[in-house]
Amino acid sequence: NKLKSFVYLEKIVETAGIGGLELSDIILFNTEPPEGEINPDGIYEPGQTVWIYAELRDFGTKEANGRYVVHIIWVMDVYDILGNPVLSYPLEYYDELTEKPDYVWYKAWIDTTELEPGVYIVVLTAYDKITLKCISGVTTFLIEVPSA
Numbered sequence: 001n002k003l004k005s006f007v008y009l010e011k012i013v014e015t016a017g018i019g020g021l022e023l024s025d026i027i028l029f030n031t032e033p034p035e036g037e038i039n040p041d042g043i044y045e046p047g048q049t050v051w052i053y054a055e056l057r058d059f060g061t062k063e064a065n066g067r068y069v070v071h072i073i074w075v076m077d078v079y080d081i082l083g084n085p086v087l088s089y090p091l092e093y094y095d096e097l098t099e100k101p102d103y104v105w106y107k108a109w110i111d112t113t114e115l116e117p118g119v120y121i122v123v124l125t126a127y128d129k130i131t132l133k134c135i136s137g138v139t140t141f142l143i144e145v146p147s148a
Contacts, residue, residue, distance in 0.1 A: 020131060024055040026124055026139040033107050042141040050110040050141055052076060052122060055103045060130030067096040071129035074106050079121045086120065117145040 030037040030044075033053035044050055062069040074091040089108060106124065120143070125136040 020133045021059055021126060021128060021135040022057040023124070023126060023135045023137045024057075026122060026137050027053045028139065028141055029053060032109075034105070039141075042139065044112060044141060044143050046115075046117060046143055046146050047113045048143075050112060052106070052108045052110065052124065052139075054106045054124055054137060056106070056126045056135075057103045059104065059126075059128045060133075061100055062130050064096065067098060068100045069130070070095050070097065070101060070104060072104060073127040073129060075125045075127070076106075076108055077123045077125075078110060079123070080116075081119045081121070083121075086115065112143050115143055117143045 027033065028039045028042045029051035030039045030048070031051065033051050036051060039050075056072065059070065059072060062071075070093070072093045074093060076089045076091075078086045078088075080086055087110070091106070091108070093104060093106075095104075106126070110122075120141055122139050122141065123136055124138075125134055127134045
């Protein structure tokens with residue numbers, strides 16, 4: 001039965017650590033998110049700060065002492081257009097909350113003063129330490145050639 005095979009394969013994929021998490025689109029901002037000014041086209045001037053924001057849903061929580069434990073490892077990797085690594089920024093998020101959260105957010109900034117003009121690729125990965133699942137999202141931004 002094809003449906004049974006598909007459900008079985010879906011379960012294998014899920015237990016392999018893929019699926020189960022939901023990562024929003026990575027949103028680029030000109031000023032500090034989430035209240036800041038969104039940069040919809042992802043074009044920045046040299047030296048301008050690139051703000052990155054995303055939300056993670058459907059992660060695992062563990063109950064401990066009447067609190068909800070959330071443990072996410074975020075890794076933001078930035079590459080140039082040829083795929084050469086420019087920077088890698090790991091961030092461990094651990095919290096014990098009184099209510100089960102619907103989402104957790106990621107916020108970071110990239111200082112472009114040392115970056116050459118061109119296109120950059122941002123890969124944001126979230127590892128859920130409780131369910132052992134991970135998910136990644138990708139976006140790009142452009143640093144313009146300075147005007148004469």
